[in-house]
Amino acid sequence: MLDGSNLKVNLERIKTDILTLAEIGQSSEDRGIYRMAFTDADMQAKQWLSQRITDAGLHYSSDGALNLSAELRGSTDQPRVLVGSHIDTVPCAGALDGTLGVIVGLECLRRMHEAGIEPQRTLELIAFSDEEGRFGGMFGSQSFAGMINPERLATMKDLDGVLLQDELRRHGHDPFAALEAARAPDSIACYLELHIEQGPVLDRSHIPIGIVDEITGLFTWSVWLRGEANHAGTTPMEMRNDAFMGLADFAHEVPRVLEENGSDRSRATIGKVQILPGAANTVPGLVEFSLDVRDTSEGVLEELSSAFRKALSAIARRRHLMFEFEQKSFITPVACDTNVVEALIKQTQQLGLDYQTMPSGAAHDAQIMGGIVPIGMIFVPSKNGQSHSPAEWTAWSDIEAGANVMLQTLRYLSQC
Known part of the structure; x- marks a missing residue:
């Protein structure tokens, strides 16, 4: 058996795969990629990937959730090492988010097989x-x-009201077969994922490799501040119950709450606002807005939740408003496995590459996998920190560096 310690990825083949896959679902108007899950473009991309796996001489399979797999089979039945990501996109996407991790994973297995x-x-x-x-x-x-579970499968729908089960049936698949996709955690040694950073830290620092130590958790709220709509000309300033002024007060409170109750990894964003009635000559009677809060510590998230509730309550009392909120989602933070992180660092150092440990501020499939098995993640720089747009890009040299770290780490972990 060959040692493989000097094995390198084939960058030209990675380039070809990335650029070919980018053509599937790409708009000729804005050059964005529209390969949302289970659309015709997504299904075409899945077919393309399955053919690339077969062409590489790897064992291909898929499960009831339409996850696609390629296997380089080992000499033992020890728990396996997984590597992966996704190839579906947001609307008007770039070429790398998710795709890079899949293409690099395929290249790593392909090179070892060759x-x-x-x-x-x-x-x-x-x-x-x-x-x-x-x-x-x-x-x-x-x-x-x-x-x-069956209830979720029966009710999951997209923003246009299309049911997941209907979309899967449209492509000839039984949606409830997804219930059979679950794997036994003890059959898996660990899961690794390579991803673009989707932020500016590595790019600005001119560092080619990020080793993720923690993946952020988050909660999102819909918040309502209810005041009283009234005439903008006849209602004195001191007699107004202006819902928008309550939001303005809260926006200025966000940095204070983060400083007093958060950490250096805390983030809070008011990303969507609706003001009603929405007329230029009317005092706003209702403001609805979103609040997205993130941190890598569940305890810190709980403190931030409490602090934001108190801040909103105090503002509502002061402004004579009613305050309501609904938690729309909560994702628990996940720590990367210490042994996997150490393996990634070791292989990065042996390749002579600069790196830094860092958190992931975005959620990834690794976050879900971290609930059942040890995980690790590699980040490569995003040019100008851009992602989820056609401007998303990473230098080929950085892609090659990250891919070689993944290749050597997979080789190492598969022999442990």
């Missing part, structure tokens, strides 16, 4: 379905992790 390296543990690439959330997010990895 080199005649037989791992002790089976290596499996998995391309998860619907990470981007057309039907709520993480459908493929949640199915894999046993987090899907």
Whole structure:
């Protein structure tokens, strides 16, 4: 059996795969990629990927959630090592989010197969379905992790009201087969994922590799501040119950709450606002807005939740408003496995690459997988921190560096 310690990825083949896959679902108007989960474009991409797996001489399979797998089979039946990400996109996407992790994973298995390296543990690439959330997010990895039930399958729908079960049936698939996609956690040694950072830290620091130590948790709220709509000309300022002024007060409170109750990894964003009645000559009587709060500590998230509630309550009392909120989602933070992180760092150092440990401020399939198995993540720089747009890009040299770290880490972990 070959050692493989000097094995490198084929960057030209990675380039070809990325650029070819980018053409599937790409708009000729804005150059964005529209490959949302289970659309015709997504299904075409799945077919393309399945053919690439077969062409590589790897064992291909898919499950009831339409997750696609490629296997480089090992010499033992020890728990396997997984590598993966997703190939579905947001509307008007770039070429790398999710796709990069799948293409790099395929290249790693392909190179080891070509080199005649037989791992002790089976290596499996998995391309998860619907990470981007057309039907709520993480459908493929949640199915894999046993987090899907019949009620959810029957009710999951997209923003246009299309039911997941109808979309799967349209393509000839039984939606309830997703219940059979769950894997036994003890059959898996660990899961690794390579991803673009989707932020500016590595790019601005000119560092090619990020080793993720924690993946952020988050909660999102819909918040309502109810005052009294009234005439903008006849209602004195001191007699107004102006809902928008309550929001303005709260927006200025956000930095204070983060400073007093958060950490250096805390984030809070008011990303969507609706003001009603919405007339230029009317005092706003109702404001509805979103609040997205993130941190890598569940305890810190709880403190921030309490602090934001108190701040909103105090503002509502002061402004004579009614305050209501509804929690729309909560995702628990996940720590990457210490042993996997150490393996990633070791392989990065042996390749002579600069790196930094860092949190992931975005959710990934790794976050779901971290609930059942040890995980690790590699980040590569995003040019100008841009993602979820046609401007999303990473230098080929950085992609090559990250891919070689993944290749050597998979080789190492598959022999442990």
